[in-house]
């Protein structure tokens with residue numbers, strides 16, 4: 057699988073990586089190929105078209121892709137880990153048959169909208185609400201900063217079905233929404249610092265009527281599943297950060313060997329450059345050990361909820377620091393987008409927020425360390 061990923065990256069992803077960053081267009085062809093190669097359902101059950109493999113394999117694949125085009129892992133992660141994780145965990149057999157099979161093949165693209173314009177990561181203030189009217193839910197409100205909008209065929213959305221309990225966060229339900237549903241409006245794409253090529257924006261609901269059987273999981277109780285499903289997504293952020301850091305480090309190392317300063321390669325002339333590269337490499341190897349140690353725990357069924365979140369934090373932090381130092385080693389040309397190194401720093405910065413901010417994750421981990429459980433009720 058890893059060799060397949062390497063070939064895919066070398067032959068199909070790398071040649072267009074800079075172009076995707078420049079145009080910001082969703083890389084639909086690459087996404088489709090990822091589906092054909094099985095990369096959209098790596099850990100999903102074979103019964104529903106997945107490969108039924110472990111998270112270590114998934115991580116190795118994500119790491120390879122992130123070395124070349126990190127945003128493709130974001131497109132894949134929102135689809136397979138966020139939306140797919142919830143469908144797999146909460147879906148009825150009928151829902152899985154109808155949606156999960158097409159998710160794994162890539163025939164349908166999925167998005168997952170949980171962030172509201174009000175409040176933040178905690179969901180308590182979110183105002184988008186659903187009211188049951190006969191056999192249908194009527195939904196009003198909106199979700200912001202949703203990845204894969206416009207290109208998605210199906211949206212999994214988190215909507216308030218009753219007042220939200222600030223401790224357990226009961227009161228939020230998940231729904232499956234087909235793109236052509238009347239009352240659904242897809243906003244325009246946001247221009248962003250990084251992750252150019254992920255279609256991010258607002259989706260709005262105006263008296264949108266959803267059949268009752270499009271409720272995903274028990275009414276009002278999807279946040280516990282989200283705690284786990286998000287952990288799957290966060291787990292993937294570790295290897296994604298690792299891949300980004302490796303790519304930026306390798307570019308900086310190669311540049312330091314080819315850039316001549318005072319008649320010798322920069323690497324040999326400046327001790328500070330050598331020391332920076334040693335530190336970068338050390339951080340990468342530490343992260344690698346953390347990523348694959350944690351993934352081994354996941355595959356053995358021993359993962360604690362905090363660990364997935366820690367992986368996302370370290371993945372983002374290491375990628376950001378290594379990419380920032382890589383730009384410094386390049387000097388002026390490092391600031392030019394054509395060089396291709398600064399995009400890793402921009403993408404790493406967004407990795408520290410998108411999906412969940414580092415601080416919100418630390419808050420969750422701190423609570424788990426104090427009380428040892430989630431939810432707290």
Ligand SMILES: Cc1cc2nc3c(=O)[nH]c(=O)nc-3n(C[C@H](O)[C@H](O)[C@H](O)COP(=O)(O)OP(=O)(O)OC[C@H]3O[C@@H](n4cnc5c(N)ncnc54)[C@H](O)[C@@H]3O)c2cc1C
Nearest residue numbers: 168169170171176177201202203410411412413415416419
């Ligand atoms: C490019 C991109 C793609 C995204 N894709 C999706 C998507 O597909 N689906 C989706 O639902 N959302 C998506 N998001 C939204 C993302 O998950 C949120 O931006 C993120 O969870 C932070 O929430 P917020 O923006 O509401 O910030 P807030 O929650 O308002 O937080 C603002 C800041 O406050 C601090 N903070 C917040 N909470 C805490 C806390 N508990 N403890 C300490 N400090 C805290 C942090 O510094 C944080 O950065 C995306 C975001 C980006 C940037």
